[in-house]
Every structure is written in structure tokens, then in C-alpha cells.
Amino acid sequence: MVREATRRGVLAAVVSLPLVATGCKGIGALGTPPRQQPDVTVVRDAIDAETLMISRYHAVLAAVPALAGSLDPLLQQHREHLARLRARLIEPATASTPAHSPAVAASAAAAPVPGTPAAARAFLRHAEQAAAQALMGKLTAAPPSLAQLLASIAASEASHALLLGPGRTA
Amino acid sequence: MSTSIPALAAGAAAGGTRQAAGRPATPAAAVGALQAALAAEHAAVYGYGVAGAHLSGARRRAAAQDWQIHEASRDALAAMITALGAQPVAAAAAYRLPFPVHGGPAAVMLAAFLEDRVATAYLGVVALSEARLRLFGARALESAALRAAGWRGRTLAFPGLETAAPGPVASGPGASQPAPNAATPGASSPSPSSPGPASQSPPPTGTAGA
Numbered sequence: 001m002v003r004e005a006t007r008r009g010v011l012a013a014v015v016s017l018p019l020v021a022t023g024c025k026g027i028g029a030l031g032t033p034p035r036q037q038p039d040v041t042v043v044r045d046a047i048d049a050e051t052l053m054i055s056r057y058h059a060v061l062a063a064v065p066a067l068a069g070s071l072d073p074l075l076q077q078h079r080e081h082l083a084r085l086r087a088r089l090i091e092p093a094t095a096s097t098p099a100h101s102p103a104v105a106a107s108a109a110a111a112p113v114p115g116t117p118a119a120a121r122a123f124l125r126h127a128e129q130a131a132a133q134a135l136m137g138k139l140t141a142a143p144p145s146l147a148q149l150l151a152s153i154a155a156s157e158a159s160h161a162l163l164l165g166p167g168r169t170a
Numbered sequence: 171m172s173t174s175i176p177a178l179a180a181g182a183a184a185g186g187t188r189q190a191a192g193r194p195a196t197p198a199a200a201v202g203a204l205q206a207a208l209a210a211e212h213a214a215v216y217g218y219g220v221a222g223a224h225l226s227g228a229r230r231r232a233a234a235q236d237w238q239i240h241e242a243s244r245d246a247l248a249a250m251i252t253a254l255g256a257q258p259v260a261a262a263a264a265y266r267l268p269f270p271v272h273g274g275p276a277a278v279m280l281a282a283f284l285e286d287r288v289a290t291a292y293l294g295v296v297a298l299s300e301a302r303l304r305l306f307g308a309r310a311l312e313s314a315a316l317r318a319a320g321w322r323g324r325t326l327a328f329p330g331l332e333t334a335a336p337g338p339v340a341s342g343p344g345a346s347q348p349a350p351n352a353a354t355p356g357a358s359s360p361s362p363s364s365p366g367p368a369s370q371s372p373p374p375t376g377t378a379g380a
Binding site (some may be wrong): 018073074076077080081084132136138139142145146149151152153154155156158159160162163 | 289293296297298299301304305307308309311312314315316318319320323325326327328329330331364
């Protein structure tokens with residue numbers, strides 16, 4: 001009896017020892033999500049920006065359906081941006097992401113959208129320019145491969161703005 | 171025989187992918203990325219000379235303008251490389267074209283192709299850790315993407331990271347083989363709505379050499 005108890009005590013001590021010895025915070029450390037890395041924040045912001053941009057395109061297309069032919073290819077590329085950015089983010093499904101996107105979408109839906117084709121294109125052109133500029137501002141905070149992705153998306157958005165300029169048909 | 175002539179694509183493609191791994195910022199990494207960009211600029215200067223010869227009017231003026239931009243970029247890169255204590259790579263005497271260029275449509279496609287390659291090369295500069303160089307690379311990448319969109323009339327989702335749908339490459343051996351116009355089927359069929367590689371031609375084997 002006594003012997004058994006002692007053996008159990010020793011086993012328990014052995015099991016708990018490595019956790020203490022390695023300075024680990026114990027089992028609890030596995031349950032709490034790690035603190036957010038700076039580049040995670042950068043990716044989150046970029047995801048929000050893309051989500052907002054897609055919402056704007058949807059709002060413009062709802063207001064001016066005649067623009068579908070010229071805007072659909074650009075919208076599709078924003079969806080590709082969003083997918084590529086999301087693939088960069090590995091996080092538990094229960095994380096706070098749901099709180100992100102609906103809020104972003106709601107703010108976009110609330111914003112008024114111009115009703116004429118020319119004004120709607122100008123609206124999107126300015127949004128694209130601002131988005132490209134915002135991404136350029138994040139480059140130095142990102143690790144190299146993420147910086148490449150952000151720079152490429154910024155270049156894509158800048159070229160969207162070019163094609164949305166007056167006198168262009170695309 | 172044509173293997174000694176560098177392909178227009180070679181320098182840019184190598185530089186862009188090598189830097190993607192993102193190594194720490196050593197002067198060697200910076201020099202390597204800038205040299206790859208310089209090689210791509212050399213190729214662009216050559217290629218725009220070919221493209222411009224097949225264009226007229228506003229397009230010819232646009233090609234001349236872009237050609238000058240690439241010359242200026244080439245000189246700026248050479249100065250940066252020299253400042254880092256390295257010897258700037260020299261231009262090749264001639265480059266193999268990715269596809270035969272015998273008319274306006276192919277010349278426009280060549281210009282867009284050159285810009286794609288330049289964009290890829292500058293993406294290697296974006297991978298550098300030094301903020302100044304990273305931003306320089308990103309701005310140059312953006313400029314190349316804008317010129318490519320101007321030539322192509324459409325945009326890419328990931329300039330520099332992806333290559334556009336392959337152009338109509340028909341003759342394998344390259345530019346040294348004067349191919350008839352019929353050998354470039356896609357050049358005369360614009361079809362702006364279908365960017366996909368719908369043509370029957372396989373990827374060019376002639377430009378595969380690294």
C-alpha cells in the first residue's frame with residue numbers, strides 16, 4: 001500500500017519535472033493562443049483592406065450594373081488577393097476573425113456609392129490608389145516573403161487604378 | 171549555336187526566385203538582387219529596341235518612352251551596385267526573344283513580357299531586409315506593373331510573382347530563325363476576354379536554358 005503510493009508519487013514527480021525544468025508555463029500554455037506576431041497584424045490588416053475593397057466593388061456593381069464587364073476582372077483579382085492573404089494566416093477557428101470581416105463589410109455597406117459610371121470608377125480608382133499606398137507603408141514591417149506578396153498586391157492595385165482612369169475602358 | 175545568346179527571360183527569372191527565400195541582409199544578398207534587376211533592365215533595353223522597331227504612332231512613342239525609363243533604371247542600378255563595391259553585370263550583345271516578333275501585336279506582347287520579367291527581378295529586391303532597398307524594389311515593381319498593364323490592357327493579380335498567360339510561342343529555336351508571320355497565331359487574334367493559354371503551343375523549350 002505504502003509502496004504503491006510512493007511509486008505513484010515518484011511517477012507524478014517525474015512527469016511534472018520536465019515542464020518545470022524547461023521553464024514552461026505548464027499545460028496552460030497549450031491552451032492560450034500565442035501572442036500575435038507583428039506580421040500577423042500586417043496580414044490581418046491586409047485581409048481587412050481586401051475585404052473592404054471587395055465590398056466596395058459589390059456596392060458599385062449593385063448601383064451601376066452596367067460596369068460589370070469592366071469591373072469583374074478586377075474584382076476577381078481582389079478575391080485572389082484575399083485568398084492568398086488568408087492562406088498566410090494560420091490560426092484556430094475560434095479566434096477573433098469573425099469579429100473582423102463583418103464589421104469591415106458593414107462599414108463599407110454604410111458608405112454611399114456614386115451612381116454614375118464615371119463617378120463610380122473614380123470612387124474605385126481612389127480606393128485602389130489608397131489601398132496600394134497603405135500596403136507600401138507596411139512593407140518594412142513584414143518578413144521578406146510576406147513583403148513580396150504585399151508589394152505584388154500593391155502593384156496589382158496600382159495597375160487597377162490605372163485602368164480605372166478616365167479614358168480607359170477596362 | 172544560339173545557346174550562347176542569353177534568353178531575355180533568364181536573368182530576371184533567376185533573380186526573382188532566388189531571393190524569395192528571404193535570407194538575412196548581407197551586402198552579397200543586396201548585390202545579387204540588384205544584379206538580377208540590372209540584368210533584367212539590360213534585357214528590357216534590348217527588347218524595347220526590337221519592339222519599337224515594329225510599332226508606329228502613339229505606340230512607338232510609348233515604347234521609346236519606356237525604353238528611356240529602362241535605360242535610366244539600368245544606370246541607377248549600375249551606380250547602386252558600384253557603390254556596394256561590386257562590378258555591375260554587363261549587357262549581352264544580343265538576346266533571344268521569347269517568341270518571334272514580326273509585327274505590332276507581337277511587339278506589344280514583347281513589351282508586356284519584358285515588364286513582367288523586370289517586375290519579377292525587382293521582387294527579389296523587395297525580399298531584402300534593408301528598408302531603403304525594399305521600398306526601392308517595391309516602387310520599381312509597381313512601375314513595371316503599370317507599364318505592363320498599359321501595354322496589355324489588363325492587369326495581373328500578382329505582378330512579379332506570377333507570369334502572365336504564356337504568349338504565342340511557335341518556333342522553338344528562337345529569334346535567329348526567321349519565322350513566317352503565320353507562325354505566331356495568337357498575335358493576330360487579340361481576344362481580350364480570354365487571358366488563358368488557349369493556344370495549342372507548348373511552353374517554349376528554346377528559352378529553358380538558365
